[in-house]
Amino acid sequence: MGNGDIYKIFRSKCKAFETISLRASPDESFRSPPKMPERDHRDHCLADPISYNMETILPLTPEQDFPINYGKDTLNQTTREPDISLKGLRHSAAHVLAQAVKRLFPSAQVGIGPATEEGFYYDFxxxxxxxxxxxxxxxxxMKAIIASRSPIVRRALSREEAGDxxxxxxxDFKLEILHGIPEEAEITVYDQGDFTDLCRGPHLSDTGEIGAVKLLSSSGAYWKGIESNPSLQRIYGTAFPTQKELDDYLERLEEIRQRDHRKLGKELGFFRTLDEKGAGMVLWLPRGARIRRVIEDIWKIRHDRHGYQYVYTPHIARLDLWKQSGHWDFYRDSMFSPMEIEGSEFELKPMNCPFHILISRESIQSYRDLPVRLAELGTVYRYERSGTLHGLLRVRGFTQDDAHxxxxxxxxxxxxxxVLxxxxxxxxxxxxxxxxxxxxxxxxGSVGSDENWELATRALEEALRTAGIxxxxxxxEGVFYGPKIDMKFHDVLGRTWQLSTIQVDFNLPEKFDxxxxxxxxKDVRPIMIHRALLGxxxxFFGILVEHFKGAFPLWLAPEQVTILTIGRPAYSLCRENRPLPRGFGAQGVDRLQE
Ligand SMILES: [Zn+2]
Ligand SMILES: [Zn+2]
Structure with missing residues (x-):
C-alpha cells in the first residue's frame, strides 16, 4: 500500500485530518474562507485547537528575535548581598511595633521580631x-514613636540582670530565649523610651531614622513554628528610608495582588483547585486547558526536533521500585503513603526517573545506541502540607515537563x-x-567519586561558556547525586521564578546497574541527565497568568476572535461562512454572539 492509499484511508476515517489539511495552505484559505459544516459549539472546540500553526507563530531561531538579558536575581538580592542598613532599619521598625503593641495592649507578651526579605514581623x-x-x-x-525620635541604646547585661x-x-518568651543563649555569648538589650528588647542588634541610632512604615497584615503563628507550642499573633509590616520608596513598594504589592493567578484563574475560568474534595489537586477548565494544550504541543514539537523520544509511564508501581531508586530513603517525606494491592505495597509516583531508567534499559546496549533522550509530560504526586499549598504554584499533583x-x-x-x-x-x-x-x-554528604564530580562540573561549565551564558x-548547592544548572527567569514585575533545571546524575545508573x-x-556506566525546562x-501556567496578567498574547489566547453580529441575517451569514483569516494561526471563531 502506497502513501497515497494511506492518505485516502486516513482522510476518509479521520475528520480532524481534514481540518488540518484545510489549513495547510494559509494563503488560499485567507482568500476564500473554507465552508465549514454547521456544528455545535462543543464539536467546534474539539476540532479547533489543532489549527494553530506553531511554526509560523514561533520563530525557529529565537535568539534573533528575542534579545536575552542576564540580570541579578532581584528577589534574592537581599540574601545574597545583605543590605545591613535596610535590614537594620526594618529590624528597628519591628522593635517600634513591639513598643507600640505593649503601650496599647500591656497584657500582650512579646515573642520574636526579625527583619524579613521585604519587611519585618513581630510575634505576640x-x-x-x-x-x-x-x-x-x-x-x-508607631508613627508617634518614630516622630518622637527616641534614641535606641545598646546595653550589655549579665545573665542575671537580663533574667531579672x-x-x-x-x-516569659524572652526568658526562654535568654536561657537558650550559649554561655560564652554576650547578652545585650536595646532600650528605646519605655521599651527594652533582648537583642543582638544592630539597630539605627534613633527611631526617627525610620523614614516610612506600614503594617500589612496579621496572622496566627506558633512559638518557634511548632504546632504543639503556644499560638501567637504575628503582625507583618514593612519600612523604608523614604515615603516614596514605601509608596512604590505598596503600588507593586497592589499590582502583584491584581495579577494573582488564583484570582485571575477563577475570574477568567482557567482552572479550579479541588480544595475540600482534595486540596492541591487541579481541575483544568476548557479555557485554561486550551492554553495548556498549545504549550504542550509546542513542547512536544520542539522535543521531537531535538531528538527526544516521547514515552508514557504509569502513575503507580510497586514500592520496591522506589526502594531501588533510593527515593524511599531520601524522599519519603514528600511521598504519599503506600497502598496495598493484593498483598504488595504500591506507591504513587513522585518522579518519573525510575520508569525512564527501565525504558532506557530496553534500548541501550552499545555506545552506538547513545545518547538516548526520553521525554514525557509526566504527572507526579507529592505530599505537601496543606498549609503550604498555593494555587497552581504549589500543588500535590502536577505534570513535570520531564526528560532524561x-x-x-x-x-x-x-x-x-x-538542552541549553x-x-x-x-x-x-x-x-x-x-x-x-x-x-x-x-x-x-554527596555520593559519587571526586573524578565524576570534577568531570561533570567541568562539562556543565564548558556547556555554559560555549553557549555564551x-x-x-x-x-x-548541587544535588546529592551530581552538579546542576538552575535558571531563574524574571517576569514583567522583575520577580524571579526558578523554571529550568539540568542535573547530572551518577547515582541512578548505578542503582539500576x-x-x-x-x-x-568494555562495560561502562552511562551518565544520566535529568532536566525540566518549564518545571x-x-x-508554569500559574506564572504565565501572572506574567501576562491574564491577557494572553493572540497565539495563546483561549478565544482569539469573537464576531459580534447585528441582526439575524448577519448572524446566519457569519455562522455559515465564518469570515475569518485562519491562515494567521487563529484558533477559529470561538463565540458567535447574536
Ligand atoms: Zn531586636
Ligand atoms: Zn529525573
Missing part, C-alpha cells in the same frame, strides 16, 4: 487575634549544550528574556 502572645482596627491604632502609635529584667516584665538523557561521560557537555538551546526555544517565545543562571557544585557559582559496551568492548506545567 495575646488572647485574641488583632483586628484591622487594632492594626490601624498600632500603626498610628525580663521576669519583672513578665516576658542517557549518554557517554565524554558527551555530557555536548548534551547539556543542546532547547531552553531558549521553549522559554523565549513566552517573553522570558531575562534570566539568572546558577551552577551548583558538590554538596556535603553568564552564570554564578552556587557553591555546595545500567551499562553499555564501549568501543573497546511543571501547572506552575
Amino acid at each position: 502572645h495575646f488572647d485574641r487575634p488583632f483586628s484591622p482596627e487594632d492594626l490601624e491604632k498600632i500603626e498610628a502609635e 529584667l525580663f521576669s519583672s516584665k513578665g516576658e 538523557i542517557f549518554c557517554r561521560p565524554e558527551d555530557i557537555a555536548t548534551e547539556i549544550g543542546k 538551546k532547547l531552553v531558549d526555544e521553549m522559554l523565549l517565545p513566552f517573553g522570558f528574556t531575562n534570566r539568572s543562571v546558577y551552577l551548583s557544585t558538590r554538596p556535603e 553568564p552564570y554564578e557559582i552556587d557553591p555546595g 545500567l551499562t553499555y559496551r564501549d568501543a573497546s568492548g 511543571s506545567v501547572e506552575r
